[in-house]
Amino acid sequence: xxTYTDTVLQLFDRNKDGKLQLxxxxxLLPVKENFLCRPVFKxxxxxxxxxxxxxxxxxxxxxxxxxxxxxxCGFLKDLMELVEEDYDEEDLLECKEILLExxxxxxxxxxxxxxxxxxxxxxxxxxxxxxPDLNEESG
Numbered sequence: 123x124x125t126y127t128d129t130v131l132q133l134f135d136r137n138k139d140g141k142l143q144l145x146x147x148x149x150l151l152p153v154k155e156n157f158l159c160r161p162v163f164k165x166x167x168x169x170x171x172x173x174x175x176x177x178x179x180x181x182x183x184x185x186x187x188x189x190x191x192x193x194x195c196g197f198l199k200d201l202m203e204l205v206e207e208d209y210d211e212e213d214l215l216e217c218k219e220i221l222l223e224x225x226x227x228x229x230x231x232x233x234x235x236x237x238x239x240x241x242x243x244x245x246x247x248x249x250x251x252x253x254p255d256l257n258e259e260s261g
Contacts, residue, residue, distance in 0.1 A: 137208055174239045181238075188232035194218065197233070201241075 135142060181189045181197045189197055198217050202209045225237045225244075233241070 169239075169242055174235065174242055177242065178235045178238050188230075188234050189238065190232040194233060 178189070179185075181193050183193055195214070195218075198214050198221065201221075202214060202217055206213065221233070221241065222231060225241050226233065227237055227240075228234075
């Protein structure tokens with residue numbers, strides 16, 4: 123067991139602190155592709171309503187119209203991977219606080235589709251005239 127632990131640390135402990143950060147442990151687990159790393163979100167200069175709908179449906183797993191609880195944690199993890207190579211639980215909590223403070227317009231502790239669009243549009247800093255209508259309700 124000690125040999126196995128040492129091997130895992132050698133392979134995945136990027137900052138060599140003798141512990142696995144959350145971001146380092148994520149590399150051990152078989153997870154789906156980070157949808158936010160796709161070119162449309164990283165390099166494109168515009169997002170369509172369809173793009174936002176796809177992201178929303180990916181994270182709103184229970185289809186209740188909100189990204190919340192574990193869904194929100196998954197979204198934050200993927201979001202953090204875009205901006206930080208190494209992050210820990212404290213970084214995720216800080217990101218959650220900032221996200222909810224700045225983007226949770228109705229202060230319910232959840233992210234709805236309009237609020238998600240605001241997050242994605244702020245990340246994708248080059249909006250165009252094809253920008254989704256944030257006031258548009260979709261069902």
